[in-house]
Amino acid sequence: MTSVAIFVDIQNVYYTVKESYRRNFDYNKFWAQATANRNVVKAICYAIDRGDQKQREFQNILRAIGFEVKLKPFIQRADGSAKGDWDVGIALDAIEYAEQADVIVLVSGDGDFDLLANKIRVKHGKRVEVYGVPQLTAASLINEASAFIAIDEGLLLS
Numbered sequence: 001m002t003s004v005a006i007f008v009d010i011q012n013v014y015y016t017v018k019e020s021y022r023r024n025f026d027y028n029k030f031w032a033q034a035t036a037n038r039n040v041v042k043a044i045c046y047a048i049d050r051g052d053q054k055q056r057e058f059q060n061i062l063r064a065i066g067f068e069v070k071l072k073p074f075i076q077r078a079d080g081s082a083k084g085d086w087d088v089g090i091a092l093d094a095i096e097y098a099e100q101a102d103v104i105v106l107v108s109g110d111g112d113f114d115l116l117a118n119k120i121r122v123k124h125g126k127r128v129e130v131y132g133v134p135q136l137t138a139a140s141l142i143n144e145a146s147a148f149i150a151i152d153e154g155l156l157l158s
Contacts, residue, residue, distance in 0.1 A: 005097035006034055006043040007090050008067070009108035013151070016109050016133040023156045030131065030155055031065050034105050041101045043067045044093060046086035048074045091116045098124040106145075107131040111138025118144045131155075 008027075017025045031043075045062050049055070049071035059069045072086060087110065094104055098120045106113055109132035117128045121144065130137070130145035134152070142148045 001037065001039045002103060003041045003101045004035060004038040004103045004105055005041045005094070005101035006067075006105040007094050007107065008043075008045040009086060009090060009106075009110060010045050010047040011085065012108045012110050016136040017151060017156065020133045020136060021153075021156055025151065026155055026157045027062060027065055027067075030107070031067075033149075033155070034129070034131070035066075038103070040066065042093075042097050045069050046090055047071055048085075050074050087112050094120060095124075098126050101126065103127045103129060105129045105131065107151075109133055109137030109141065111140045114138065114140040114144045117141060121146055 013025050017023065035043075043066055045067045047055075047059065047069060059071075062069050070086070070089065072089070090106075090108075091113070094106065094116055098104055104120050104126055106117065106128065108130070113130075117130065120126050121128050127146040128144070129147045129149060130141055131149045131151055132141070134150045137148070
């Protein structure tokens with residue numbers, strides 16, 4: 001059976017889906033699609049922790065589906081700007097699990113991941129599937145993926 005490792009950039013998915021469709025991503029439908037006839041080696045969702053109850057409930061739903069949830073504190077800078085992304089953490093985990101999985105699934109439209117997709121595909125010889133909102137996914141990332149799967153009506157909550 002094909003093995004898969006899944007890495008979800010929650011902030012990217014949340015904002016791109018909201019901007020494009022005014023709806024929410026359906027993690028259950030995604031899980032069913034990405035894991036069909038596959039052995040899950042690892043599945044991680046990466047989020048920023050703002051400490052509110054609604055967010056904790058969402059994280060518990062993700063855990064019940066089968067995801068590990070990694071949290072990083074939200075940092076508000078003195079100048080009013082904010083910091084809170086998981087790009088380096090996602091890249092490190094994806095490279096680590098590329099050794100164990102046949103397929104790496106990355107859910108993000110962030111073009112910063114094009115180098116990661118290339119390295120996993122070329123150096124590790126693995127299939128890289130990228131899920132993203134078509135109009136908001138970097139062309140460079142789509143080009144480096146083995147397959148691009150559009151987040152569209154079929155992967156949204158009703």
